[in-house]
Amino acid sequence: MSFSSAWVPKKPLPEYQEADTNNHPDMNITKGGLVIFSANSNPSCMELAKRIAERLGVELGKVQVYQEANRETRVQIQESVRGKDVFIIQTVSKDVNTIIMELLIMVYACRTSCARSIIGVVPYFPYSKQCKMRKRGSIVSKLLASMMCKAGEYRQHRSFLWNMPCLSTSLTHLITMDLHQKEIQGFFNIPVDNLRASPFLLQYIQEEIPDYRNAVIVAKSPASAKRAQSFAERLRLGIAVIHGEAQDAESDLVDGRHSPPMVKNIGAIHPSLEIPLLIPKEKPPITVVGDVGGRIAIIVDDIIDDVDTFLAAADTLKERGAYKIYVMATHGILSSDAPRLIEESAIDEVVVTNTIPHEIQKLQCPKIKTVDISMILSEAIRRIHNGESMSYLFRNIGVDD
């Protein structure tokens, strides 16, 4: 099976080496069995699921997910899930709402088909930026969490007499990666495993950036300073923080993202919103705290979506003397015009993981590189299915990561 190009480390990380030698080719199928489904209808989103299935040595479960003529989603599971551990891998791409519906319908279908437990693997958790109360808005992350946990009705029996499978809730467990705010874990009633992509990004820095010891980790706003510091600590480098006066991307009043989306979908945006999109912003006075002169600047963040702030940061860093600028982000949404803007900017390379499919963006902008993180997801699935400890996967993680 040929996959799209993604960077895979030359030697596996030390914390996974032990796990690799223990990799069982057959996955304890006698113990109730496991099934891995991909609930995406879009083939490009299924790539991560295929990689994970290949690592685990199982085939993806047979399921048909499609949209009918009237745009309703239909899910048809074509193999038995009775009494099995079902893992549903869902990657988020452009049609967020449809993807949420596909996941919920799939979870509900598995529940009413007597699956033993249903574990959702959602590497990028959607609506994670709407996790605070803003004016009279809704906390959509909480709504989404409630729907995932309760939309199948919370009920749990335990049958101690026989070894019968428990009739469990809708979603029993959630695996995600680099949640925008860790507090989102508290929105759920079920256990949430917030895996980290930072070991992979750190390894990329150490192997692919030749003189990384002359680098400085940069936080593009004070909000991401903690993450920058955890990276810098593990690489033994210094940090710098960019601080601009008009930057309130995380303030309580304004969500700094662009709206409406600049997409050619028909019917995806309201016909009434015809306002011109990228209103040129005035450049506020930006200060850089820390020394970047004559060094490589590595900007780290968790999500890269609207790239305006990154571009402004890159320009500032170039002015202050950085000779190369890298951007490392876990989730590369890169919506609307981002690839073109990155191509024309002072940024040398943008490194994202494959939690979100971005093949189209890579074609438009060769500066974008992908890091494959299917190893940690498949390892998490294996450990959960076998009931083993997951603490291995959290070993080299700093407090603030």
Next chain:
Amino acid sequence: MPNIVLFSGSSNHDLSQKVAERLGLDLGKVVTKKFSNQETCVEIGESVRGEDVYIVQSGCGEVNDNLMELLIMINACKIASALRVTPVIPCFPYARQDKKDKVSRAPISAKLVANMLSVAGADHIITMDLHASQIQGFFDIAVDNLYAEPAVLQWIKGNIPEWKNCIIVSPDAGGAKRVTSIADHLNVEFALIHKERKNSEVESMALVGDVKNRIAILLDDLADTCDIVCLAANKLISAGAIKVYAILTHGIFSGPAISRINSSPFEAVVVTNTIPQEDKMKLCPKIQVIDISMILAEAIRRTHNGESVSYLFRHVPM
């Protein structure tokens, strides 16, 4: 004393405007938009603290987006301390996935949607012509299933001159109950068409009842791809009907529906405005629209004042 605050989702702005006019109110200020990564964002623009909130959103067009928008709006009103939040959903989404078919692993998506609405914080649902009235039982909260029947009867009497000589036809055996109810009110006869399967492949349609020299009115609750309805029309014309009308509550018209209707022998295809029909009317001159905004407005007014809604099951308010 709480006031009515009426919000409109982005699916059917026209209908919400008409409902608001009939109630003598302005639509509540709300901003619904999408971010560049397609996430929906809703911001309520006025105070709803302690008010009786009604949100009009139909499950049509981009169904998943409109459903998510409705859920987010309900949630936003709830956490802004509204007294009661009632979504008004003229066309209920996923209503046809309401039971497990032969393949027993099918999800009951209508139940899932009911759970999602409850979780988001809805206190009461107002909907119209549910595909199966059992869907009311999927909810733990009160559901008002209004009928378009009185409005349909009024249209027939007003727009079909020889309605006393017509015959009401159901395009499948499942709609027989709906059709007999209207036929009784009009004091006319009814017929039905049912599919015969030979060798589980070739289906032919058999007409039960006599339509010779009559005006046939096909009645169903929704029209999606219009496959069955157009085949039924051909069958009725070949069985001797003079004219064929089709009256459908929810006109989804997806896929090849419009071209099928244009090439079919229908005199007129009549739908209600639960789903916006302007662009479809431009493509197909046979489509006519019955306005049901007064039924919804009256239901909202009666629910707010705590009056009986059963008047609406028999009469069309002015």
